[in-house]
Amino acid sequence: MRIFLDVGAHYGESLDIALDPRWGFERIYSFEPSRACHRILRGFRDSRVVIVPAGLSNRAGEATLFGTGLLGASVYADKGQHARHLEAEVIALTRATDWLRANTSPADEIYLKLNCEGSECDVLDDLLDSGAIDRIRSVYVDFDVRKVPSQAHRQAFVEQRLHERATPFVTPGTLALPAGAPAVRAWLARVRPVERAAPGRWRYRLGLHRPPYLWASRAARGALPKPVYALAARRLGARSRQGPVR
Template sequence: MKRIFLDIGANTGQTIDFALRKEFQIDLIYGFEPSPICLSQLNKKYHKNPKVVILPFGLWTETCEIDLHNEGSQGGTILEDYKTTCNPTIRVTKCQFVCASDWFRNNIIEKCELFLKMNCEGSECDIVNNLLDSGEYDKVTCAFIDYDVRKSNSVAHKEKQLKERLKQLNINNLKVYMGSSRHLIMVSKLRVK
């Protein structure tokens, strides 16, 4: 069975590099990144790698153009009140976003082991809810989430709401992916058994 890894919020490829390790036997990686600055770096880095597809948009709840604040930094976000710790250059750029459930429906067609990493600076809960609402989340083998909603007063409540929803639905394949040991949880879930 094919093993596919989706990196939502690819930035400059930190997690893609990790997922490419031979021990994980990932067949295909999709890197989603709306920032033109980060895209340039990703395309240079992976243009010759047949296992990596870099997509020039982010995933969200609808297909649209949105202002990306702190574009090009590790704190690039669609949220105006996002409190980043990366000390970015203040920059706002219109960027393309695609509805997550539409992309899944159109691109994840065959049966596969699907791994999903979301580090998208406050949009992660909306993306998971979009996938749950549409039934597309059922395709996910294991998801890793960095609850960046904590850094924005306007959406901080969404973490608790999502956790309660997942509990009610008895979904336990979404793992917290935060802090300096973030890749340890990935090793335990990505390793081929």
């Protein structure tokens, strides 16, 4: 089975890219511990999507997520945040190796995207220590750990370990692109043959799989000046998160 692991799903920015039928993913797991984001993620209409309401880490248990619901939310309190007022939430953690061994097989073709605001080194160290990293075909990692003063030193060590293990990985820097959806798309275009005749491509192009939040966000981005869009996106995101989480 061809699998996409979206670690740090937020509102589904990378999920929207992975759902493109041309990549041929048969199952997409979206890891997002923030309850504030679940309502939006559940708005994606595609049977391949499985939402995992936990953070991937090097241990199982609980942690405090600082800035829950924000794009830069992190389990590390010293990570820089743009917002002045941060909400915190106690979240569930799942050990990466345990989850991978329980939910995938060595025969699966797995692509791992990591954008988890400092926890990427925890995930990669755990997979490298256990050897489960060998199940991963390719890794896209945004080393947000560089924004965490207490953890920034780990990036160089983890990159060295990945090279020594011969694990294929890319970063936004190696792609010469800013982090985000365009970089994820460029990574997949580099490592995945495109299936041009894939079923469902017209449904995807029409955006019928997307939740209302993404429709509104894309329309606003095209119509509004950048500062106005940034303010509108924050308010729209907060409004979209309101309501009971199922």
